[in-house]
Amino acid sequence: xxxxxxxxxxxxxxxxxxxxxxxxxxxxxxxxxxxxxxxxxxxxxxxxxxxxxxxxxxxxxxxxxxxxxxxxxxxxxxxxxxxxxxxxxxxxxxxxxxxxxxxxxxxxxxxxxxxxxxxxxxxxxxxxxxxxxxxxxxxxxxxxxxxxxxxxxxxxxxxxxxxxxxxxxxxxxxxxxxxxxxxxxxxxxxxxxxxxxxxxxxxxxxxxxxxxxxxxxxxxxxxxxxxxxxxxxxxxxxxxxxxxxxxxxxxxxxxxxxxxxxxxxxxxxxxxxxxxxxxxxxxxxxxxxxxxxxxxxxxxxxxxxxxxxxxxxxxxxxxxxxxxxxxxxxxxxxxxxxxxxxxxxxxxxxxxxx
Ligand code: PMP
Numbered sequence: 001x002x003x004x005x006x007x008x009x010x011x012x013x014x015x016x017x018x019x020x021x022x023x024x025x026x027x028x029x030x031x032x033x034x035x036x037x038x039x040x041x042x043x044x045x046x047x048x049x050x051x052x053x054x055x056x057x058x059x060x061x062x063x064x065x066x067x068x069x070x071x072x073x074x075x076x077x078x079x080x081x082x083x084x085x086x087x088x089x090x091x092x093x094x095x096x097x098x099x100x101x102x103x104x105x106x107x108x109x110x111x112x113x114x115x116x117x118x119x120x121x122x123x124x125x126x127x128x129x130x131x132x133x134x135x136x137x138x139x140x141x142x143x144x145x146x147x148x149x150x151x152x153x154x155x156x157x158x159x160x161x162x163x164x165x166x167x168x169x170x171x172x173x174x175x176x177x178x179x180x181x182x183x184x185x186x187x188x189x190x191x192x193x194x195x196x197x198x199x200x201x202x203x204x205x206x207x208x209x210x211x212x213x214x215x216x217x218x219x220x221x222x223x224x225x226x227x228x229x230x231x232x233x234x235x236x237x238x239x240x241x242x243x244x245x246x247x248x249x250x251x252x253x254x255x256x257x258x259x260x261x262x263x264x265x266x267x268x269x270x271x272x273x274x275x276x277x278x279x280x281x282x283x284x285x286x287x288x289x290x291x292x293x294x295x296x297x298x299x300x301x302x303x304x305x306x307x308x309x310x311x312x313x314x315x316x317x318x319x320x321x322x323x324x325x326x327x328x329x330x331x332x333x334x335x336x337x338x339x340x341x342x343x344x345x346x347x348x349x350x351x352x353x354x
Contacts, residue, residue: 084218098144156288
């Protein structure tokens, strides 16, 4: 068909499975195993559905204000989007318009190359070192922009702020985006650097640490000029991206800092305990500071374990890709869920060994 010549062809990002089974353990998309803050459920019950006939606030003012207060920045330094996927996609469209390639790690969030292809942005990947760390010296070559997650995904490894600053210092002429989807699980945020570097954007999400993946809330913080340019593009794309319930419930989540610290603390404790148990079972992994562990077994292949777990209705993430094919990315669930996972692995590996 002739019209096919004019199709924008893309190979889409493949999201983790979302099975709906009664009795399953879902550790494959880094969701929070605990519910959102109790105030969110309370407010959801009282939602004024008559208000749904109106368009939502295109500036998402209450949520921008709540985030500005919480992170001690000005409201003109905050941009809100429909999940951080939406925010990052907007940043690619807004800031990566050079003919020079943008740079990101070779093992990283697998949406970056998809957006680059979608928007026809040239890109180049920089290999992580043998211990899965970013080599800051790789980011001293000519480029049209930089993005990396910190902690990185799927490795879970955190780079110290000195590495982030090294990259910023060597790249004053391009926008540097730090994707902090997992920073609340023990990372050190680059938010402290946004007033110092006018080319730094820090992206975060409500999907993991705030247990609201279903509402789709993400945001970024940076210099007011960056935010203005982002809003110009956003308002040229779709004015009403974030729906009214998400705007209200998002504010409620930010209000309850005690609950936020409690749940992230609990996930961190579970993660550390599971690391020890996995090690005893013959797994090795980078020392994750995220809400997942990226682990491989000394004798049993990643694919075999992935399929065996799936058969038992325990869902983890596995990629048939170079460098990472032997690894499983296991989200940290509740203590009960992790105990069930460990019990399964113990029995399975024991059976394999005899
Ligand atoms: N960045 C990274 C590194 C992620 O792993 C994810 C989760 N898939 C996202 C961004 C996007 O998350 P969300 O759109 O739910 O905010």
